[in-house]
Amino acid sequence: MxxxxxxxxxxxxxxxxxxxxxxxxxxxxxxxxxxxxxxxxxxxxxxxxxxxxxxxxxxxxxxxxxxxxxxxxIEGLGAEKPHPVQQAWAELDVAQCGYCQPGMIMAASSLLAQNPHPTEDVIREQISNICRCGTYTRVLAGVKLAAERMATNHG
The missing domain is CATH 3.10.20.30 (Beta-grasp domain)
Structure with a gap:
């Protein structure tokens, strides 16, 4: 049990x-x-x-x-209101097929919770999820946008 x-x-x-x-x-x-x-x-x-x-x-x-x-x-991450990463993903149309995106969003939101101002190198290193559609450039842009928005809204 x-x-x-x-x-x-x-x-x-x-x-x-x-x-x-x-x-x-x-x-x-x-x-x-x-x-x-x-x-x-x-x-x-x-x-x-x-x-x-x-x-x-x-x-x-x-x-x-x-x-x-x-x-x-992923169901609990934005249960009350969309998480900034989820908002950035939607705004930038990050997902292509979408299969890997819940895992990407969870990795990105965890990274930003631990490091609210990651460099591009840190993002690339820490988010090691695989995307068969190759949306890595859009994932990077989504993480950067979410980080900017979180910094603006929280200090």
Whole structure:
């Protein structure tokens, strides 16, 4: 039995401790915005936040997450109002096919929470998600726009 805090709600799951968090989110909690990509934590399609840090949920066993930790998925990120990264993505039409974009948005929002003024090199280094459509230039522009907006709105 696992008790998780997902998007502000405590949920109980009767699963094995080695079950990847991704499958708990998708198959048991019904949160399908987090995508399966590679299954080996390389592509980033499955990125979620655990205590504000971007993690690849396909390789994180549910037994490694405690009930005291907070998990946020793409569905929870902009639940009250769109996150500045989500707003920038929409404004700049960042997504092409869109499959990898929830993971990209989660990686970008975590980066900006930890480093509100990242350089282009830091953005390129920290957001290592793979996009089959090659939207990297638009992702970079989206992160920069979100960072600018967050700096303007918060200080």
């Amino acid at each position: 696992a008790t998780l805090n997902i998007n502000g709600k405590r949920m109980d799951f009767d699963v094995e401790e080695d079950t990847p968090l991704l499958w708990i989110l998708r198959e048991h909690a019904g949160l399908t915005g987090t995508k399966y990509g590679c299954g080996v934590a390389q592509c980033g399609a499955c990125t979620v936040h655990v205590d504000g840090v971007a993690v690849r949920s396909c390789s994180l066993p549910v037994g490694a997450v405690t009930s005291d930790q907070t998990i946020v998925t």
